Amino acid sequence: MFWNSLGFVFKQSFVSLYRNFWLSFASILTSMLALTLLGFALLFLANADHFAQSMESQVEIAAFIDETVDEAGLEDIMRAVRALDAVAEVTLTTKDQGLREWIPDDAARASYLEDVGGINPIPNKITVTAREAEAVAGLAESVLDMAGVYRVNFGEDFLAPMLRLTASLRWVGLAVVAAFALATMLLISLNIKTNVQTREKEIQIMRLVGAENFLIRGPFFFEGLLIGLLGALLAIIIVGFIYTWLTEYIAANLVFVPVVSERSTLYFVLEIMAAAGMTLGAVTSAVSVRRFLKF
Amino acid sequence: MGAGGIGDCRPNGVISLKSVSKIYANGARALHNVDLEIGAGEFVFLVGQSGAGKSTLIKLLYREETATRGLVMVNRFNLMRLRNYQIPAYRRRIGVIFQDFKLLENKSVFENVAFAQQVIGKPKRERKANTDKMLALVGLSHKARAFPGELSGGEQQRVCVARAMINNPILLIADEPTGNLDEATAWEIMRLLYELNRLGTTVVMATHAMHIVRKMGRRVIRVEGGRIMGEKPEVKL
Ligand SMILES: Nc1ncnc2c1ncn2[C@@H]1O[C@H](COP(=O)(O)OP(=O)(O)OP(=O)(O)O)[C@@H](O)[C@H]1O
């Protein structure tokens, strides 16, 4: 009895999908678009985070020390910096080391020193590495506040705008995905409404002869679910292939761009897409069935 | 016979209406204080002018509408208390036919009749056996593969009777089943209903066809302005 009915529900949903072919097609396509966008948005964010992290981890704060600070003062400053929160590492580059790094060749260095009157112009430098990316800016400020530190350098110029960009892209991406999800919901709802209308007489007869409610509502519900699922399936194929191809291409040709190429990230995103597709279909049909199929 | 109370109906009562009123959402008063008892195995005509309330009464019986006041009992189902999810179980115990047939044009005669069992989850083999039996009963075995559009009005109504009766209801409700048929065809349907009634089905039929009512000689209930204005008991022929 139950299996007979279930067969009826499934068959009806497929028949309904086929009956309004172009409407179903449009619905599946929009849901595919919505989910494809969702997939790429998520992957983009994952990459942006990854990128930001790899940039941030390279970002160190360089603190330049006044000439008036002696060796003991240097030690004090380093101790104070180490005591700060979020500090991972503190290293000292002395004037001499700095000069040597700048002009490695001994002869060239000697002649340069002669030119500037024997006074090494390179300041003592303390390099501070932050534990977390978010802490860099705050840390730099604290270091600058210390007596004897006259200047700090860090990746602010590059990092801050990038973080701001990803943050706003996050919202734009969310808005675009939401817009397409809304379009999908409207189309699924229209699909169900149309099918309720074409099957009006059949539904009337089913009610008259005592068909259970799930048999009347089931096909519509399942049809919406199917639209979401088919859209998700297509989107998963598209996103899966394009992303795999893209990461392989970048890995081969743009070695310096750090991309997230772990399969687990991609699979996780694809799973989210499938779940989103099903939820979108199921929720929309549940709502529309309640709206269009009253007792 | 009982002496009152909610459960009071005839010993084999199939339908029991007590002080039933129906006011539609738009304010139209379709039934006023209707009392009606119909026993098992009866054949009852509902007659009266257009707008008298016959269809409203019929709709209360198959729970398309609910009464505004009063008590409606059918087949021991209290229709005033029936919840939405209980309606299917109730409808399986009754059969309904209409003036406008309500057949599915894209399904064959066989499929139309079998549909009533398909949608209540009967297995295919059982469905086929029952449908064949019902089509034989209404004399349409030879038209099983035809589509409703290829049938005469009388034949279409017989398909509807087969569909209404396939789940073995104890009550058949008919709203002007001969309204679209010529006299000879109408009698064809009446003979069929007569036969079903003889086999034990209670029949309630709303009609304007007074010549049929007179000739059948069964119990007649006259509805006027939403009230029952008189009754003519069965005349044994
Ligand atoms: N769905 C409805 N909504 C509002 N009023 C209704 C509805 N159905 C019927 N009525 C009103 O209720 C009254 C009784 O109508 P009903 O259909 O029961 O009459 P009837 O006896 O079946 O008439 P007929 O012989 O023409 O079929 C009429 O005044 C009608 O206008």
Ligand SMILES: [Mg+2]
């Ligand atoms: Mg009527």
